[in-house]
Amino acid sequence: MSYLQLNQPLVVAKVHSLVTDTLANTICFNEIMKKLNGLYYPFMNHFNIELFYSKPALAFLNSTQAIVGDIYPENVIWDHDKTQRFINILSCYKNDIENERQAFIYQEAQNKRELQHYVSSLINHYSRLLFIRIDLKYAKETSHHVTIETFNDHMSKFRELIGNKKTCFEYLQGNAWALEQGDIKGGLHCHLLLMYDGSQRQSDWYLAKEVGEKWKTITGGLGEYYSYHDKETKQCYERNGKLGIGMIHQNNPAEVENALCTALYLTKPEKTEQYLKLKVPGMRTFGHGQFRTSKRRGLPPISK
Structure with missing residues (x-):
């Protein structure tokens, strides 16, 4: 090039x-x-x-x-x-430069603790959750059209869809996302975790595909995605005792542990070369939903 x-x-x-x-x-x-x-x-x-x-x-x-x-x-x-x-x-x-690296490590450690508490709270609240993990990125042949402003705009629109909880996001009970940039190829991408009510959603492969296609639509065809939910990938994780996607049952300790490991991949302090090298002012690079909301059933009322 x-x-x-x-x-x-x-x-x-x-x-x-x-x-x-x-x-x-x-x-x-x-x-x-x-x-x-x-x-x-x-x-x-x-x-x-x-x-x-x-x-x-x-x-x-x-x-x-x-x-x-x-x-x-x-x-x-x-x-x-x-x-x-x-x-x-x-x-x-x-x-x-070293101070910035250390600040990143500290912030990622904070994010990791926060995410672990959030995901654990959801798992403890629902008897089963359907975990979806996909990576949102851009096609290599069209990436020259993508600026950081474009990426920020696409992610803002995508998070808005998640918040609306319609179409493929219906029955969504939790979500987390992390924006990163490749250290060698410089590719902008998002690690996305979605957690659905397992009593309402069952097909993880189909949902992952729907979410990925939604990303392609939002990006006007510039985007592509990687799903971890094809049969071969899941079987590989299962053989190694590390399957943490698909249906996760609260009463299965191994599934819960693997699901937490899957979630915490979004926040790894040792990935010091994966952070964004440039940002739009006010741009967030990590976030997750709220556990305590007025709409979540089974929780005591939020005091005013």
């Missing part, structure tokens, strides 16, 4: 990776120089001051600007001297 064909999220992901690899000394000098010449112009061409960028991406911006100043990006050539200066200046941002 030509560097000029990189879309906005992918070029930022590659810049992020270049900075972290440079600081970790896992990339040679000539490769840094080559990537600078390939990435600087498309990064500056896509740069939007209204978006929030990761610390490595900002370190790239500040370091390169300190060297080339107001020279038009298309006229900049990264030679040996400029590249060495880039490496030297970049080291000034090492602490900022």
Whole structure:
């Protein structure tokens, strides 16, 4: 793929990776120089001051600007001297980058505890729940049309549908979602967990397909999805004693434990390279439904 064909999220992901690899000394000098010449112009061409960028991406911006100043990006050539200066200046941002990484780990740990409590509450409340896990993403051949603003818009519309609880979301009792970005290919995606009333919904494969097709409709055909509910995938999990999707019975400890493990995949503090490298202001990257609501039967009234 030509560097000029990189879309906005992918070029930022590659810049992020270049900075972290440079600081970790896992990339040679000539490769840094080559990537600078390939990435600087498309990064500056896509740069939007209204978006929030990761610390490595900002370190790239500040370091390169300190060297080339107001020279038009298309006229900049990264030679040996400029590249060495880039490496030297970049080291000034090492602490900022590490602090952001630690903040991500802390927040993910918080999210994990919160999600575990939420899912456990639902399991304890219903005798059986139908667990659906799918990943929402974009087709490789159309991903160049997708910006972070597009992704945010699609996710907002999709969450609104979930909240309405109509069509394929009828009898939905719980949900959780996490937005991520691939560390190498830079692909934007969403890990989605849906929990339905098991007395009303039974076919997990069919539901997963309906939800995935809903995502494709919302994205105008740009989206695709991965379902964990085909027969072969479920049999593989079952053989390994790790099947945590489909019908989960409250009185089956093994099913409950596996279901919790499935849910908690959405919040893994060790996935430090999977967070979004750029965001729209106010953009949420993780969320779940509420357990205590006025519409949930069998709970004491919510005091006013």
